[in-house]
Amino acid sequence: MTPVTPQSWFLKCGSAAALSLLAYAVIALAGPKAPPLPTSRDGAVTILDRYVGEPVPDVLLVGSSLTARLNEEYFDTPGLKVLGLAGGSPITALEVALARDRLPGTILIEMNILGRGVDPALVQKFSPGSAPAWPRPIRSAIAFYERWHHAPPERARARAIAAALLQGPPSDFDNRIYVERALRESSTAPSEAILANNMATLRRLVEQAEARGSRVYFYSLPLSAALQNSVTTTATAAAAHAKFSDDRRWIHLDGTKPDLRWADGFHLDERSAIIIARQIDGFLAGASERP
């Protein structure tokens, strides 16, 4: 066999790379947009990507991972979407929602996690006019496959599953070690300066939303009794109520129900999330009747 000269080797190698990249660029630009495929802590990206790709809902819940547990299928209210960002803040979610041309008629803002500010990278990524991200081809192929192979259950079936869960007893999972850990993490008050800054940002965004015709309400998801009285929770709640003091704009969720559970110490379990979703449904039904 004739030995390959370095020039020939690099020519072949470069041609193969260039042709592959060209084929990729053609498919990426002309082909269908691939859904994201989260494999780590980037669930927020998936939720935001879906939100900006779908029609604007009538009702929108924005919040952190606490809100992310409230699956849309748990609600009776039609046209409701949930923008709960795991590891993120309601401020980021609200900022993304405000970047769209049209706003939901009603926006519900979770007020549990206010120590986290806006995530500029996420807002930039999901703002109109931001440069389209080049998809990763293998990940995209798997994303299409997964979407086809594991489509979410139809609404009627999801509701049947939720109803069956409600019929059953609450979980008896022993979550003591998780509650203790969550308590340790909530034992220091959030920085007053950060909290004040985030509240100011939130007020500005709320005023923008209202100026564009949205009705805005606030809610704090119930926490376990121990966490409800933690330093972080009480400091955050005090700051939130001081800034938004009109009680008519607050949804008072009944966190005293004995069958609410927080399996990991912090987030509502599935059955409890359904119970809370039904409470929010009740509030929204009442709100729609109010002038």
Add this chain to the structure above:
Amino acid sequence: MTFTSWQFGLFVAVVFAIYYLPQVRAFQVHLLVLSSLFFYGYGQVELLPMLAVAVLGTYLFLILALRARAIWLPVGIAFNLGLLAFFKYKFLLFDPAAISTGFSAADFLLRLPLPIGISFFVFHNISLLVDLTKDHQIRRPDLTEAFLYIIFFPQLVSGPITRAQMFLLQIREKRLAQVPFVDAAKWILTGYFFKLYVANNLNEMTAYMDFPLYETVRLEDKWLLVFLYSYQIYADFFGYTAIAIGLGLLFGYRLPINFNLPYISASFSEFWTRWHISLSTWLRTYLYIPLGGNRYGTWRTYLNIMIVMGLGGLWHGAALGYLAWGAMHGVLLVLERALSGKTDANSRWQAVVRPLRIGLVFFCVSMLWIFFKLPNFEHALAYVSGMFTASLIPGQAKLFNSLALLYSLPVIIQHLAPASLLEAARRRAEPYLYGLMAALMCVEAGPSTSFIYFQF
């Protein structure tokens, strides 16, 4: 400056462009030393004096040890081990946030972060001291050459750990016509492919092994993650070494091979001749053999193995997890040594037994990586325990087996495809395959993360 940053690409291009200019030929060593200092100081300039002290101190002790080895060699080694111990283990004794001795210089020293690559250049320093004072046939390097050996930028941060005699012999005038461009390109492309495509993508999944995220992982996924981390750490470190070897070739230096398909090892001793070979060789040459190796009976040999593996574990960091990782490898080596000769009695069964042994070694090595991934011993034990108990926490993380397979495939193929498979066709297709790898690592690179071994 990491190997995967555009700044590093620009840096290499500029140094390479100057390096082979005829006017610079007489100063090639100087240029590489200056470039390496720039590379090291980029982003952490405050550590440059420490690097200079380490090299100058070692060189001084080398000069002295060449005159009186018995006195100055131990002092030189102690000087280097002291540096390593100070920077690596000081945080066991001090809280960096609460340090206040009343002396600003002492506070400054105590607050200095862990210098990148200290474990590697300290080993180079010791090799320089021992090799040159032992073998007087090796020409004594001047200060610039000693600097180059210790801080040559491709190997400065994470090796491979090169023996002094091997490197110093290569210091001479380099010419562009001598550069094996194709070999260098193959190493560099392979290295970047393993890092960007395999390691960075797998890292997205194995992030779930961290505390407390692993508590949200399903039972079967905890097992999957252990093997994915095995592939990741190999791809990450092999990738780094391959890039270093390729860069070395571009500048006229052959660095030692550091990996030789470690996951097809049929014994633990074989594993350590295939994994991080330069570290294993260093530990054998400068620790195991001076301790007596296997020359003083069975029990002393076992003790020596345990000492070497325990210290090898601690070399990675001041954490119980690293010590446990090294010690457990030591136990496996001791057990294997004790049982060797009894398990291989019937050679006719080799064809059947060898794959089983490879599987067993891979399984054990992968399990022990848990202590490496989670240096906090309690977290590691909790992870292992979680591999046998179902997680009841809702909202469990989702891992995709198909994606895991596709990202691990290069490591699996590299290890399992026989070298003779379609050899002629493969050789013809080789440049195209490298081109495809280059394209794939561009469009399918995982989120940027630093090399795992940078922290050591």
